[in-house]
Amino acid sequence: MSGPIYEPRGAAKEYGDYALNIYTGCPHRCWYCFAPGVLHRVKEEFHSKVEPRNILVPLEKQLATGDYAGKTVHLCFTCDPYPTGCDTTPTREVIKRLKAAGAHVQILTKGDGSRDFDLLDGEDWYGITYTGAPTVLAEPFAVKERDRVGKLMWAHGLGIKTWISFEPVLDADDVIMALSRLGNFADKVKIGKLNYHPSDIDWADFGRRAEKVCRFLGLDYTIKESLRREMEAGEHGTR
Numbered sequence: 238m239s240g241p242i243y244e245p246r247g248a249a250k251e252y253g254d255y256a257l258n259i260y261t262g263c264p265h266r267c268w269y270c271f272a273p274g275v276l277h278r279v280k281e282e283f284h285s286k287v288e289p290r291n292i293l294v295p296l297e298k299q300l301a302t303g304d305y306a307g308k309t310v311h312l313c314f315t316c317d318p319y320p321t322g323c324d325t326t327p328t329r330e331v332i333k334r335l336k337a338a339g340a341h342v343q344i345l346t347k348g349d350g351s352r353d354f355d356l357l358d359g360e361d362w363y364g365i366t367y368t369g370a371p372t373v374l375a376e377p378f379a380v381k382e383r384d385r386v387g388k389l390m391w392a393h394g395l396g397i398k399t400w401i402s403f404e405p406v407l408d409a410d411d412v413i414m415a416l417s418r419l420g421n422f423a424d425k426v427k428i429g430k431l432n433y434h435p436s437d438i439d440w441a442d443f444g445r446r447a448e449k450v451c452r453f454l455g456l457d458y459t460i461k462e463s464l465r466r467e468m469e470a471g472e473h474g475t476r
């Protein structure tokens with residue numbers, strides 16, 4: 238069924254069976270942002286011209302003709318559902334329509350999604366990205382990591398399912414500490430690496446330490462395939 242909800246392919250599929258992108262760009266200007274490359278867009282334009290995509294009517298049609306009841310839709314892959322400094326009413330309207338159709342949402346943001354907590358229930362997911370790097374340098378216009386964590390804890394307290402995406406990882410030690418500190422506020426965690434950019438992090442060692450913490454805390458965790466490959470290569474001494 239054509240429409241704004243689509244089935245991600247490749248590595249993106251690790252985040253969910255369905256996804257939807259609400260905005261044309263993202264103002265957060267993370268230095269590692271992969272989205273302009275994926276979308277074949279000029280980086281500066283992607284970060285400076287952020288508008289809602291014209292998706293509400295097509296979404297209503299898609300929901301009316303497809304069966305999305307009980308399905309979870311990831312928001313978003315190629316943009317942030319809560320772009321800082323922008324009107325995020327379109328996100329609210331998307332969530333309302335998905336919920337009215339019986340679907341659930343899986344939010345992933347470096348912004349502030351608390352305005353929509355009233356729309357979410359125990360079948361929905363509110364997630365943040367945690368990279369371990371100073372936001373002012375790595376994600377200059379995103380909400381600071383400590384404030385994202387605060388919103389995650391708030392959602393957790395409201396009974397909304399919470400998750401943390403530790404990807405990309407910019408500071409391995411900081412991420413390991415965050416995993417220990419925050420793991421119990423997240424109903425699931427996903428751990429990856431830094432792809433497409435050079436890094437001096439020993440990924441095999443990082444992955445093993447992260448997995449040890451997850452097991453110790455009894456977390457529901459996923460090691461992303463790219464990191465798992467590094468861990469396995471490390472074990473076999475082929476790195």
Ligand code: SF4
Binds near residue numbers: 264
């Ligand atoms: S929040 Fe995501 S889409 Fe926005 S600039 Fe950062 S990496 Fe790119």
